[in-house]
Amino acid sequence: MEITILVFGQIKEITGIAAWQISGIKSTEELAAKLVMQFPELALMKYAMAVNKILIQTDTELNENDTVALLPPFSGG
């Protein structure tokens, strides 16, 4: 099961890349835990997650081909 990860703004500076695929992840909390191991600076970042362009508030199950985005606090306008 493969999902796509997108990162934006300040988080992109931490990860170095904007988008990539990973597999074997079943939920957003599992993903967050995995990412913080890979990029320890993420632990200091405040961010929200969107699954398929919808913001999530709680741990969410991930399915094949889902797109998960890591979104730092918005500052448009």
Added chain:
Amino acid sequence: MEITILVFGQIKEITGIAAWQISGIKSTEELAAKLVMQFPELALMKYAMAVNKILIQTDTELNENDTVALLPPFSGG
């Protein structure tokens, strides 16, 4: 003692002229009474009065060279 009378909007259609002088009038109520005798249609009109460009709420004494304006309801904007 001479004062100037200015009229606007719908009231100007009743009086036929926009501005004139009269004398011997000591207060705004006296003026209103005199004008309604001269222009009976004024009795049907809702209007405010301004003395020297300041709206008045109550009967106001008039002095030499005062300007009294008769102002129908505003409809700017």
Added chain:
Amino acid sequence: MEKKKHTVFISGAITPIFIADSIAKHSSKTSIGGHNIFLGQVRNDVIDGKMVVAIDYSAYEEMAEQKFNEIREAAFAKYEIICMHIYHSIGIVKTGEISLFVFTSSAHRKEAIEASTYLVNRIKEEVPVWGKEVFEDESYVWKKNT
């Protein structure tokens, strides 16, 4: 704070280009973070079966300019605004054209928006301006603000 007096009345409609020029003039005022613009446009209201084609505005101009100034000063005292401009048409403005332009600018958006609403409400209620709603057959009624 820019407080210089300026003439409010403009002969005929206020054009989009005039509005663009006003906006462009503020690009040098780099402490501004938000502008609010209110535009009054002449509606094609139908009154007793006849459609409005224009409003013919007249005013007690000396008193109106004084009142506009008083309202501007009150808004500057009440809100943290950097710039404020008011323009109102005098004479004929056709339906679809603009007759009122209220422009407020502040560091943060809230103040510009609140000041704009305050100005528009006071202008409609307190400034001696009258609109004559003219129909296609050249008959007319005196406009009533609601």
Added chain:
Amino acid sequence: MEKKKHTVFISGAITPIFIADSIAKHSSKTSIGGHNIFLGQVRNDVIDGKMVVAIDYSAYEEMAEQKFNEIREAAFAKYEIICMHIYHSIGIVKTGEISLFVFTSSAHRKEAIEASTYLVNRIKEEVPVWGKEVFEDESYVWKKNT
């Protein structure tokens, strides 16, 4: 009610002429009585002694367009508005230039003004857009909305 989708993002600053064109397009919509326009302008904020010279905007564009549309639909449902347009810059916008243009039109002024405030608040809070405040020496900080 005009509800057609349109692209919100504009590359670089939103120009006064673009705003004038948008206003002019509404002269044929003669049921409109009031327009409200909110413009966000880039401020020369000083942060840790350095002055902002530009904001570089980026976005999660697909999600943002979807969110803009959701916000537009909610505003149409909540307020009696005739027209509504939102434009947001992407990329570099210098201080004094305009990065957000929110345009609402209604028969009577109250609705256009209220809808505008509603839109601007929701845009700032809910749309995935990020601004990087760039200083003269090309260093930067990530903007925080307050």
